[in-house]
Amino acid sequence: MSLPEIALITTGGTIAARPLPSGEVVVADSGEELLASVPELAEVARVRLVELFRIDSSLMTPQDMLEIARRVRALDRDESLAGFVVAHGTDTMEESAYLVDLLYAGERPVVFTGAQRNADDPAPDGPGNLLDAARIAASPEARGLGAVVAMAGRIDAARDATKVHTTSLEAFSSLDRGKLGEVADGAVRIFRSRPRPLNLSATDAVEPRVALVKLAAGMDGALLRAAREGGTAGIVLEALGLGNANPGVVREVELCTEAGLPVLVVSRVPSGSVAPVYGDGGGSDLARAGALFGGSLIGQKARILLMVALAARRRSGTPLEELLAPHLRI
The missing domain is CATH 3.40.50.1170 (L-asparaginase, N-terminal domain)
Incomplete structure (x- = not known):
């Protein structure tokens, strides 16, 4: 044989x-x-x-x-x-x-x-x-x-x-x-199988202009503003804890989303998912500002997903949330 x-x-x-x-x-x-x-x-x-x-x-x-x-x-x-x-x-x-x-x-x-x-x-x-x-x-x-x-x-x-x-x-x-x-x-x-959403598998392009911004205590929206003004096509925000920031960051996220710039929120914590729970600059405020939430993905993986999804949206016209959703539920 x-x-x-x-x-x-x-x-x-x-x-x-x-x-x-x-x-x-x-x-x-x-x-x-x-x-x-x-x-x-x-x-x-x-x-x-x-x-x-x-x-x-x-x-x-x-x-x-x-x-x-x-x-x-x-x-x-x-x-x-x-x-x-x-x-x-x-x-x-x-x-x-x-x-x-x-x-x-x-x-x-x-x-x-x-x-x-x-x-x-x-x-x-x-x-x-x-x-x-x-x-x-x-x-x-x-x-x-x-x-x-x-x-x-x-x-x-x-x-x-x-x-x-x-x-x-x-x-x-x-x-x-x-x-x-x-x-x-x-x-x-x-030992186990794994879910494989295939809705992006026909995509043959990437949008490389996606920024990854990591938050730490006391940071404001300056890096988000620099990304927005620098011509980025999307931003992954590696937020605190469950997906939290502060009022200054929230204000800049709102400016980004109003300009048509998607912001995908993940956590700087290695394990667990994000959720829009807290106010006073937290995840609930980020959601009201138009941010999307990236489930359990870590920052560099969320950036890859957003690169592919943006390219797929440009080709198909499918809403970004619809393209991302199958990959954020697993």
Whole structure:
């Protein structure tokens, strides 16, 4: 029986990085070099290599993320492929994975993986992560999960995964939502399914001009005003607690929404949802000022969702609230 075939899309990142003689670490390895560094892949699947970028993920732009999604959708037309692996830097992996998840309607898994240690490290984690990702991509058990992040044996939904440590090999978590599954002793185990709203999956554009503004004690509306006056197309407001601000911020939010600039409120707290409950500059006042509420999404994920939804509204004319709603109820 022949092995399944998967596509490996390489974009750079620490998994393909090495130190220069001067000490700083930079992306260096080609897709072919990365593939050759994990000969055990030949025991898991036949690999079709697609080298898309060779950059650090701190340089990844929304347009680059869109190109990853387009490449996945193009490859998905090939019925001979069992799944897809995207080798990506960890700094912005969660954002790329979520954007792909929003734009991909296929059943075959899209597995994002990378490394915390560069390829010259005495004990690199990249090869093991890449091998696990290939196992997930080739596994029938992973069908229907959409895009996932696979690091250190964990499998996390793209919507929920977030980087929680700068150096630990266990860099990603889904916090209180929990992981989808794991790879243990070479076996893929899926613990639960996940909802996948597909109303944005036909979108083939993003609106990159979305600002993310985080509140802290005593801040006023100056950053919101700067975003509004700077030509942004939308704002994600990472508010306090349950989705609270202060009267000065509320006044600026009202000016934004009156100007047709959507403001999506999320919380700076890592877990839990926002709700329009408090007055005196709190969430209830933000709602009256025209702000939308972003459920349990964290700031960087809400920004990706708003980028896609704004592009979809421009194409279809569908109200923004209607485009966002299925993604905020889960």
